[in-house]
Amino acid sequence: MNWEGCKNILCIRPDNMGDLIMSGPAIRALKETFNAKITVLTSSMARGVISHMPEIDDAIIFDLPWVKINETPDTAGFYKVIDTIKQRDFDAAVIFTVYSQNPLPTAMLVYLAGIPRVLAYCRENPYHLITNWIPDKEPYDFIKHQVRRDLDLVASVGAFTKNEHLYLSSDENVWAQITDKLTALGVDTNKPWLIMHAGVSERKRQYPAKYWVKAAKELIAEGYQILFTGSNAEKQLTDELQLQTGAGSFACGGLFSLYKFIGLVKKAPVVVSVNTGTVHIATAVGTPVVVLYAQTNPQHTPWNVPNKVLPFAVPAPLRSKNEVINHVNKTHYNSPVHIPQPEEIVSAVKSLVNQPVKPVQRFLEIPSENQATAAS
Structure with a gap:
């Protein structure tokens, strides 16, 4: 599905503060490429950092029951957040995950909210739950840094940025x-x-x-x-x-x-x-x-x-x-x-x-054990 007309995008990163920070460059790519308004759906644990990420225009805070949280999940709140998402009339949603997470519960949330375009990695065929499905080959074929994983995900729908650094604003x-x-x-x-x-x-x-x-x-x-x-x-x-x-x-x-x-x-x-x-x-x-x-x-x-x-x-x-x-x-x-x-x-x-000049230690893609054996 074409994303060129997407001006109102929901980015879902329902984990900790550090996870949301690492998704920053990919969120920036979506904002810059599509000139879109960006809303994040994230957890109460990550709430505090949102105002320091200029890529983010708005936020929905909700602790999803399939993410590790301290409080007992609120069933009524789950239905309420679906209604909140529906009211925002999003053009598209991006689900950011680590390789050990299953995106399908989040994809179901988005499906129930009626968002027409959904982008995510997934191991199994999600059929109608994810319209832009990227088969997840991590960690079995290779392992990418989380920032690169997220950037490659949004690149699949044509979103890029020249600035791939993490960034938080601070007041001097x-x-x-x-x-x-x-x-x-x-x-x-x-x-x-x-x-x-x-x-x-x-x-x-x-x-x-x-x-x-x-x-x-x-x-x-x-x-x-x-x-x-x-x-x-x-x-x-x-x-x-x-x-x-x-x-x-x-x-x-x-x-x-x-x-x-x-x-x-x-x-x-x-x-x-x-x-x-x-x-x-x-x-x-x-x-x-x-x-x-x-x-x-x-x-x-x-x-x-x-x-x-x-x-x-x-x-x-x-x-x-x-x-x-x-x-x-x-x-x-x-x-x-x-x-x-x-x-x-x-x-x-x-x-x-x-x-005097501090070198940056770059993350090298890690091949799977099978690939390493085959190459040797």
């Missing part, structure tokens, strides 16, 4: 307010500092607290002040890390709104984080990042910024029951990998800070 004027908070905490903003972000949304991504503390102490010895950042829910964690680290470290859990946190990350020389939304925020404001990368999904490494990825294995009891993810564990994450040591974090930070 907010730095004075951030500085006031840091100064009140005891941070000297005229001396070197960096961010360490330990909080995770899933226990399988946790990096041991004792290693955070040791790495922080070593970086303090190198002359850095350490800001342990986190949400309100992570305040206890940041307080404990600061207490164990001692002088030169500062607990910032719950100290900054998302608006100010984005500004803080933009000013940081380096961010050290587990693989969570903070990594994609750093990427979207151009800040180099060291990521302690739990081997959950190889698609979500930093995109087009200077970075160092330090991977570690997910403990067997915490691994997903999703069979697609199990395939990746068996074929891609099948070699033992040690947990990164604190000195590796310090070395990674120093390499990013000290390089």
Whole structure:
């Protein structure tokens, strides 16, 4: 189906904040190519970042029952969101997914709302649910970075952008307010500092607290002040890390709104984080990042910024029951990998800070095990 006349497009990314940020370039391609109004249907977890993404004109916030959420799904709300979508009279919808997600529940939602054009990856034949069906070959034939996966999806209907970088807007004027908070905490903003972000949304991504503390102490010895950042829910964690680290470290859990946190990350020389939304925020404001990368999904490494990825294995009891993810564990994450040591974090930070020209580590498409065997 031809998309040239599509001026009112619904983009569906019902997951976390980082997922929506990674879909930003593809959303930008739709907006620029079709000169369209873009509405996103996303979760309450991603709500805060929407105002920082200039590609997005409007939003529908709803926690879909087939996405991991904290609250019990609301059946009445499900029918209400279908009516809301109907009233917006969309010309087309794009469903963004990771390779381990099934788009068909979302496609049914869109079908019931009567949107005439629907674009999505799908493994099985969706028949009338998806009008622009792209057979999903990931992760069995290859694995693409999530940003490339999304860009290739919209390219199939003729949408392109020259700017494939992640982007979040930030207000330079907010730095004075951030500085006031840091100064009140005891941070000297005229001396070197960096961010360490330990909080995770899933226990399988946790990096041991004792290693955070040791790495922080070593970086303090190198002359850095350490800001342990986190949400309100992570305040206890940041307080404990600061207490164990001692002088030169500062607990910032719950100290900054998302608006100010984005500004803080933009000013940081380096961010050290587990693989969570903070990594994609750093990427979207151009800040180099060291990521302690739990081997959950190889698609979500930093995109087009200077970075160092330090991977570690997910403990067997915490691994997903999703069979697609199990395939990746068996074929891609099948070699033992040690947990990164604190000195590796310090070395990674120093390499990013000290390089006069910081190279970007690009994501190379990963062939399947069968392809690699056939080619050898």
